[in-house]
Amino acid sequence: MAAGAGDGRSGNGDDGDERPLAGIRVFELSIAIAGPTCGRYLAHFGADVIKVESRRNPDPVRVIGSSWVPLDDPSIGEARPDTSPMINEFSAGKRSIGVDLKSEGGREAARRLLATCDVFLTNYSGPAVKELGLDYEGARAIRPDIVYLAMHAFGAIEGSPYYDYVAWGPNQAPLTGLDDLTGYPDEPPAAIAAFGYPDYSSGIYGVIAATAALEWRDRTGDGQLVDLSQFEATVSLLGPFLVDHERTNATPARMGNRLPWTAPEGVYPCRGDDRWVAISADSEDAWCALAHVAGHPEWETDARFAGVSARVANHDALDEAIASWTRAHTHDEVATWLQAAGVAAGPVMDPPAILADVHVADRGFWLVGEHARLGPDLVTGNPVCLHATPGWIDRAGPSLGQDNAEVLGSVCGYSDDEQAALVEAGAVFPLASPDLQLRRPYRAWAPAALPHLPWGSP
Amino acid sequence: VTGPLSGLRVVDLAGPSAAYATKLLADLGAEVIMVEPPGGSSLRTLPPFEGDTSLWFAYFGANKRSVELQLADDAQHERFKRLVATADVVVETNRHGTLERLALGYDDLRAGHPDLIWVSVTPFGRTGPHRDWHGSDLVAWAMSGCLHTTGFPASPPVIPGGPALLACHLASLNAAAGALLALRSRRRTGRGQMVEISIQESCLAVSPEVGAVVFLDDLRPRMRAGNRRSAIRPWGLYPARDGWVGLVALQPSHWSALATWIVEVTGNEAAGDPAFDDVLTRIGASEAVDIWTEELTTRFDKAHLFVEGQRRGIPVTPVNTAADLSTDPHLEAVGYWETVDDPTLGKIRVPGAPYRFSRSGWSTAPAPLLGADTETVLSDLPPLP
Numbered sequence: 001m002a003a004g005a006g007d008g009r010s011g012n013g014d015d016g017d018e019r020p021l022a023g024i025r026v027f028e029l030s031i032a033i034a035g036p037t038c039g040r041y042l043a044h045f046g047a048d049v050i051k052v053e054s055r056r057n058p059d060p061v062r063v064i065g066s067s068w069v070p071l072d073d074p075s076i077g078e079a080r081p082d083t084s085p086m087i088n089e090f091s092a093g094k095r096s097i098g099v100d101l102k103s104e105g106g107r108e109a110a111r112r113l114l115a116t117c118d119v120f121l122t123n124y125s126g127p128a129v130k131e132l133g134l135d136y137e138g139a140r141a142i143r144p145d146i147v148y149l150a151m152h153a154f155g156a157i158e159g160s161p162y163y164d165y166v167a168w169g170p171n172q173a174p175l176t177g178l179d180d181l182t183g184y185p186d187e188p189p190a191a192i193a194a195f196g197y198p199d200y201s202s203g204i205y206g207v208i209a210a211t212a213a214l215e216w217r218d219r220t221g222d223g224q225l226v227d228l229s230q231f232e233a234t235v236s237l238l239g240p241f242l243v244d245h246e247r248t249n250a251t252p253a254r255m256g257n258r259l260p261w262t263a264p265e266g267v268y269p270c271r272g273d274d275r276w277v278a279i280s281a282d283s284e285d286a287w288c289a290l291a292h293v294a295g296h297p298e299w300e301t302d303a304r305f306a307g308v309s310a311r312v313a314n315h316d317a318l319d320e321a322i323a324s325w326t327r328a329h330t331h332d333e334v335a336t337w338l339q340a341a342g343v344a345a346g347p348v349m350d351p352p353a354i355l356a357d358v359h360v361a362d363r364g365f366w367l368v369g370e371h372a373r374l375g376p377d378l379v380t381g382n383p384v385c386l387h388a389t390p391g392w393i394d395r396a397g398p399s400l401g402q403d404n405a406e407v408l409g410s411v412c413g414y415s416d417d418e419q420a421a422l423v424e425a426g427a428v429f430p431l432a433s434p435d436l437q438l439r440r441p442y443r444a445w446a447p448a449a450l451p452h453l454p455w456g457s458p
Numbered sequence: 459v460t461g462p463l464s465g466l467r468v469v470d471l472a473g474p475s476a477a478y479a480t481k482l483l484a485d486l487g488a489e490v491i492m493v494e495p496p497g498g499s500s501l502r503t504l505p506p507f508e509g510d511t512s513l514w515f516a517y518f519g520a521n522k523r524s525v526e527l528q529l530a531d532d533a534q535h536e537r538f539k540r541l542v543a544t545a546d547v548v549v550e551t552n553r554h555g556t557l558e559r560l561a562l563g564y565d566d567l568r569a570g571h572p573d574l575i576w577v578s579v580t581p582f583g584r585t586g587p588h589r590d591w592h593g594s595d596l597v598a599w600a601m602s603g604c605l606h607t608t609g610f611p612a613s614p615p616v617i618p619g620g621p622a623l624l625a626c627h628l629a630s631l632n633a634a635a636g637a638l639l640a641l642r643s644r645r646r647t648g649r650g651q652m653v654e655i656s657i658q659e660s661c662l663a664v665s666p667e668v669g670a671v672v673f674l675d676d677l678r679p680r681m682r683a684g685n686r687r688s689a690i691r692p693w694g695l696y697p698a699r700d701g702w703v704g705l706v707a708l709q710p711s712h713w714s715a716l717a718t719w720i721v722e723v724t725g726n727e728a729a730g731d732p733a734f735d736d737v738l739t740r741i742g743a744s745e746a747v748d749i750w751t752e753e754l755t756t757r758f759d760k761a762h763l764f765v766e767g768q769r770r771g772i773p774v775t776p777v778n779t780a781a782d783l784s785t786d787p788h789l790e791a792v793g794y795w796e797t798v799d800d801p802t803l804g805k806i807r808v809p810g811a812p813y814r815f816s817r818s819g820w821s822t823a824p825a826p827l828l829g830a831d832t833e834t835v836l837s838d839l840p841p842l843p
Binding site: 166182211212257387389 | 615641662774811
């Protein structure tokens with residue numbers, strides 16, 4: 001089912017852009033995930049986000065390209081990074097220009113672009129933007145009311161202890177205590193290793209900070225520096241534990257999937273290989289319902305499980321009892337039965353299960369955007385649904401330099417000859433192999449196998 | 459200095475999946491009025507406690523006002539409607555249909571108040587086959603692909619961040635962002651709207667690295683790989699003498715700096731072989747690269763590895779606990795911590811601003827006692843038209 005009007009998801013660019021950030025232009029000097037995630041939200045909600053990129057020092061999420069693109073095919077060459085599905089994920093809806101900010105011509109182009117921008121967004125380090133002349137002082141000399149969003153790993157206060165330090169999102173998770181809290185008590189920290197949680201949370205903090213600063217600009221006319229230290233922003237998520245330590249010297253320990261205030265809470269083995277169901281029976285009603293669904297009404301009167309404190313204290317025995325039931329069934333069966341009885345439960349889903357899931361697709365979560373080399377391309381959606389002025393994208397991740405002509409011409413005011421001279425001088429990186437068209441292998445089978453996903457016109 | 463949201467009134471009916479959103483709005487200057495049922499919000503029951511005070515509540519409730527109201531009671535029902543009539547934003551986390559049954563849903567309250575912004579946070583959203591499903595932080599992670607890939611291969615999948623409620627925090631961040639975006643739309647159109655957040659989708663949106671779309675492209679199964687990431691080496695946790703450090707050698711310069719350090723300390727010349735400058739070579743030799751790296755990291759304390767590694771330009775950070783953070787020199791030096799005077803706990807030190815504005819203000823305040831503002835807020839609300 002296609003998403004319908006008023007569901008917070010549908011929208012198109014045909015008849016006047018009603019999105020909240022339409023008319024806002026963003027200079028994005030960002031790599032990897034945190035800064036680009038912020039820019040992706042802003043683009044989804046209507047901002048003209050221009051990703052300023054270098055081919056000499058490219059965004060690491062581009063570098064590897066797609067796994068199916070041969071590494072040594074000379075016909076693909078420098079276009080390989082454009083095929084990375086990650087550039088869709090973190091930059092869908094943006095425009096890209098290739099500019100060498102270390103060249104004089106590139107710096108002039110950046111200055112001309114910045115003069116037309118409302119927001120400057122960077123997750124480069126403080127010293128790096130300063131070296132480019134694009135720190136806050138440099139930027140506001142060009143655009144006095146700029147909203148300058150500095151998403152450095154350790155903030156914008158020069159001389160502070162970690163100011164010069166380098167950290168990716170997966171470095172913030174250990175630093176802020178999130179990794180130590182992840183895992184089972186009798187094992188080393190399992191860490192949030194497979195994805196960079198702090199990158200995404202910092203990116204959304206960036207959206208909040210940028211829109212709040214735009215609100216301030218609307219009220220007062222003033223731009224400002226917004227210093228969003230990813231370290232500090234991530235630490236803010238741990239408020240209660242830090243207050244607890246401050247007051248009682250308690251240090252929270254990892255406890256698997258358990259919570260101190262409810263039981264049962266955990267994942268339980270199901271039929272099949274590495275199949276699990278997550279169960280959170282977070283009230284007496286839910287616990288009794290679980291006992292009945294499991295065919296063990298006697299659990300209700302079992303002294304070990306009488307009341308939440310007893311269940312928390314006897315969680316091992318509780319887990320064993322529940323697992324003896326779940327093992328005989330599939331995770332989908334157990335989750336569906338429990339949900340029907342009012343108990344929070346869900347299968348632990350892997351990517352094939354998520355792609356097959358009808359609920360998420362039915363809500364119009366997945367997006368499709370036009371990719372310059374690949375045609376319509378599937379992209380992970382945005383979780384913020386505005387019903388009257390929904391966000392949308394019309395394009396997937398841009399190829400490096402895809403929008404050089406439009407941005408350098410219409411926005412920065414360079415003539416065609418001047419643009420050619422910038423390319424000649426190495427100040428602008430042109431789109432690689434402009435005529436190269438490729439096709440993701442899955443386009444051959446996935447639209448038929450997964451018809452509930454949006455595929456666009458082939 | 460006034461905050462960018464000063465003058466904005468928010469009515470807060472949020473549980474754990476949006477209470478942080480309204481704290482963020484409050485600290486940006488909005489007046490946030492928590493409407494608590496008789497006896498208090500369920501947030502007041504979340505451990506850890508000091509005495510009878512929930513520390514979750516002390517943090518989530520910060521800078522808010524408290525009004526105690528029984529929405530099912532006719533007279534109080536009317537007062538609630540009057541309160542909402544004065545509000546710009548309502549934030550709520552009720553199950554689909556709960557407020558509607560009391561005739562207090564969005565459709566009931568926006569009549570005569572077309573500029574009202576209504577933020578709804580639910581486990582699975584307000585549409586679709588699972589819209590009535592019950593949820594939790596764990597269930598949201600389970601149904602996002604992120605739980606499947608977190609943990610050691612021989613153990614069951616394990617929730618990111620343990621008891622820190624990180625799925626709820628994502629939903630809260632999205633709710634706050636959505637409220638601000640809707641506010642901007644309202645400035646342009648004069649109309650409010652429904653802002654809908656699904657906690658499951660909040661987790662799906664952070665799943666790209668382990669997620670469904672990229673899987674479709676590479677068809678590589680996503681498995682739990684413990685505390686290191688299989689895609690690159692070195693990447694993940696490495697043992698120090700007194701704990702662990704996180705090490706992410708993503709750029710070529712990071713590996714070359716690390717290799718130099720390994721050679722200096724361990725005398726292992728093999729690590730300095732330029733062949734390993736190529737990330738694909740390192741991935742192919744993951745086991746050896748891990749052993750060489752461990753031969754370095756196990757010789758030092760995590761604090762030394764942090765400072766010396768960073769001096770060498772390597773993205774290395776210690777695996778910290780709350781105790782480490784409470785004495786972190788950077789947080790101290792930048793004035794991160796704030797002190798508020800909690801009505802039951804007295805002066806407590808709390809995390810400060812997640813962002814620092816150079817012109818507009820940010821400030822926080824303690825969480826209120828139950829019903830502390832019932833009379834002041836409700837006494838002279840204008841009657842409904």
